[in-house]
Amino acid sequence: MLHSSNFDFRISPDPQTIDCLRNGHFGSIDLEPGLSHTVGPAGDAGSIDKTDINDTVIPENAGKVSSGVKRPTTDDHSYMNQKGQNASASNSNDHEYSCHLYTEEEEEDDEDVNFLCHDRMKDLLKMLNLKSNTDYDYASMLRMCSQTDLSEQDIFMGIIQEMKTRCPHLLETLVSVCVKDETKVNLRQITSVAVAYSCLMFARNNKNSGIQRCITMLAVKGDANDEFIRRLNRMSLSLSCSGKLRILDKAVIASHNMLVEAIRTNPLMKITGDNLDMYIRTNHQRTDNSNQDIHWFASNAFFTRLNYQNLPENTPEVRLKDIDAEMFVLNESETLKLNDVQKVLIGRLLCDRDEYQWLKNKLPQHIPHRYKIQSKYREKNEITPVLNGMGNTDVLDKYGVVLGGDMLTRERLQNAKNITYLAPTPKGRFEHLSPVTCELWHVKQDLLSKAYKALFKSDSLGECGTLFHMKTALRRNDVNGNVKSNYKAHEELFLLIVKALIHIASDEIKDCREQNRDIVLSSVFSKIYGLGYSTDDYVYNYFTNLLTWGMQIVNMNDTAKEGDMERLIMNMKENAAFFYSHSAMSKYFSECINTILQVDHLSSPHMKMRQLEGAFINTKGGNGKNKEADLVQEHAIRNQKDLIRGLGANKTENGSRRASSSADIIHRIGDNIDHLLNIPKLTTSHAKKTSSKDLEIAINILNKVQPFNYVKGRQFESFKTIAKNPKLVVQKKDLVHAIQKKIQRLFLNS
Known part of the structure; x- marks a missing residue:
């Protein structure tokens, strides 16, 4: 039988019990009155060595590891209260048990953990010649660096500089250990010296935690669980689990x-x-603890790169009858400019x-525009979790905020x-x-x-060359027609x-070898x-239709990369x-008209430039590094x-x-x-090779169709009457009339 006294379980050599444990027949084992315990493959009894079952004793507290929650001794399945009752069954408020966040000192002084290492610690102390000293009790930058410093400054350089000033002998020793050949020194070796010094200083005083905070943050970003972080903490590589919560709170601040x-x-x-x-x-649903469906509003703040001081801020007084719907359609000069842009993209x-x-030497690397220099500057952006508590908001009231x-x-x-x-008000x-x-x-999506x-x-x-056929031939199983899904x-x-x-x-x-850029690009454009x-x-119409859609996507991609505000409208x-x-009911048709209306007609020159510039964000700096603002938000x-x-x-929550x-x-x-x-950023190692192979396959398939050889009457059964240009399905006068109706509704709501 299995006896219990003060939760100190001892196994006596009962033949029936031994047989159950050896043969894997687990079930409910009777305990003293008032106690019950279930053992199984995942329980404590399942881990007992079957070869030494007669002498096995489970010492008191041997299996208890602190997790920051004060509870009685438990097994893997449930915990028991002091009366011996299963708390998960007898106490309906078990989720309200108070959790105590240990400090670094409390977690390091956890007797339950040190109990397991007590003998090893004695042996280690015998091997070492320990002497107390105060040489390293100085104010280290590892203690004083803030979260902002860790995100902006070179902490490794700062550590090496501190070692050179404060403890040059230690720096010399560590460098001599990690550097085998002084003519072949790499960044990893210098970083190792900085991390080793940080671990030693953290072990001496857990307030010297600059590197440990970095590693803890990176562990959180990498979805590391508390067990992994606790192990790193024992090796002086990271903060404790409770320390992790504290630095996350500090990160919010x-x-x-x-x-x-x-x-x-x-x-x-x-x-x-965006949402x-x-x-x-x-895991344990209660009347007051059920599943939650949360819908929050996440926001980012971006700050301008341009100087608007000379632009007037007076909003124009515009009447509805003064807005001409023809101005919302491309005019001749704008059409010619977009055609020239498309030739460059081709x-x-x-x-x-x-x-x-x-052609590489005869094409501009970046399509020029008026604000090319300003768009290359890196733009500052911040997450705005809550705008409450920001203090005086008179500045925002004065200048306004574009949303x-x-x-x-x-x-x-x-x-x-x-x-x-x-x-x-x-x-x-x-x-x-x-x-x-x-x-x-x-809009592009x-x-x-x-x-x-x-x-x-x-x-x-079954129709060779169509989009669905190409998707199947190229085995693009993640393409299902639902663009928003992928x-x-x-x-x-x-x-x-x-x-x-x-x-x-x-x-x-035929004349591509003459290297006349304009002739070649115009010929391909016409074709x-x-x-x-x-x-x-x-069939010709289908592929021309596809190219018209596709080149507009290419044009929008290039507009975003260049931050071209002139091309945006x-x-x-x-x-x-x-x-x-x-579709005449398209919702994003309204959004396009609303954008043009706001920028070109209802905003002051000052606010117009803020809207145009705010459409693009440059998070890295450099020409051609801009992104759409909502993509950065995503x-x-x-x-x-x-x-x-x-x-x-x-x-x-x-x-x-x-x-x-x-x-x-x-x-x-x-x-x-x-x-x-x-x-470097993680990328697919064979992305270019795979793309080249797929391009070759696509060309071979399309050559069978001969898409640009005009044959009267050719057609795909699924696209019998497809138009050559998707924009010309409707007449211009119908488009202008629809725009006028949208303007009336949007003008009243503005």
Whole structure:
């Protein structure tokens, strides 16, 4: 029988019990009155050595490891109260047990853990000649560096500099250990010296925790669980689990302070926002502890790079009848400019062919525009978890805040302003939060979605060269027509086919060797758009239609990279025609018209430039490094969700808020460490090779169709009457009339 006295379990050599343990027959074993215990493959009894079962004794507290929660001794399945009752069954408030966050000293002095290492510690002390000294009791930078310093400064250089000043003999010793050949010294060796010094200083005084805070942050970013962090802490490589919570709280404060300081120095700010949706499941559901479906609003603040001091801030007084709908359609000069841009983009797609490599030297690396110099500067952005508690907001009231997001976000914010329209104060009417604009990446996403709806049909699987056929031939299983489910995969396939078609069209250019850029690009441009050909070859029409959609996506990508504010409005006019031709009820048709209306007609010159500049964010610095503001917002939300997932099961709302609010500073620390250690971004090693192979396959398939050889009456069964140009499905007068109706509604809501 299994006897118990003060929870000290001893196993007597009972034949029946031994047989059960040896043969794996586990079940309920009777204990003393008032106690019951279940053993099994995952329980304590299941881990007993069967070869020495008769002499096995489980010592008191031997299996107890502190987790920061004060509880009686437990097994792997449940814990018992002092009366011997199963607490999970007898105590309905077990989730309300108070949790005590240990300090670093308390966790290190945990008797339960030290009990296991007591004998080893004695042996180690005998081997060492210990002497107390105060040589290293100085104010180390490891103690004084803040979260902001860790995200911006070179902590490794600072450590080496401190060692050179404070303890040069230790620096010399550590360098001599890690450097074998003084002529071959690398960054890893110097970093090892800094980390070794940090571990020693942390072991001496756990306040010297600069590197440990970095490693803890990186562990949190990498979804490390508490067990892993606890092991690192025992090796002086990271903070404890309770220390992790404290630095996350400090990271939230640091993010808040950075935002406040940024607003003080530059009050011209734009905020982008999007939904942060989560579904949190709990392991033990109660009436007051059930699953949660959370919908939060995450936002980022971006600060201007341009100087607006000389631009007037007076809002023009515009009447509805003064707004001409014709101004929302591309005029002749704008059309010519976009055609020239597309010719350059076509040339870039041809440069990787051997016979067109000469084009590289004859094409601009960056398409010039008026604000090319300003757009290359790195832009400062901050996460804005909560705007409450920021102190005096008079600066924001004076300069206003531009708001941006996807269509749903814009509608919600605009409707919130409409509801408070009759409030007695400007602040109550949210007048400082204006204008509210729709962002470009979501427009591009919906544009690609419309292209797939028009050209991607499962019925066309057997029709060689169609989008669905190419998806199957190239084994792109992640392309299913739902662009929002996987935007990158859908865009890559679409642009791969665009590139293949342009390569095929260039094969028929006979004078490519003459190296006349304008003649070659004009010839390819005419070929892919079917200029001079009739519209009764519907196979030709299909591929021309696909190229029209695809080149607009390429154009929008380049506009975003260059931060080209001049091209932005032209793209919006072009997109409006695409959306309306696809559906007169298109929601993003309204968003395109609203953007043009806000920028060109209802805003002051000062606010117009703030809207245009705020559409693009340069987080790295340099020409061609800009991104859409809402795409940066999507990346920020992804970082926040990654940290929230790392919390594991039974997430709390406070824990989720802590993780999401500290995501920005954690991400910055990670990027800074990657930069200091020269760690490249993770990429697929064979991405270029795979793309080249897929391009070759696509060209071979499309050559069978001969897409640019005009044959009257050709057609695909799934696309019998497809138009050559998707924008010309509707007449211009119908488009202008629809724009006029949208202007009337949007003007009244503005």
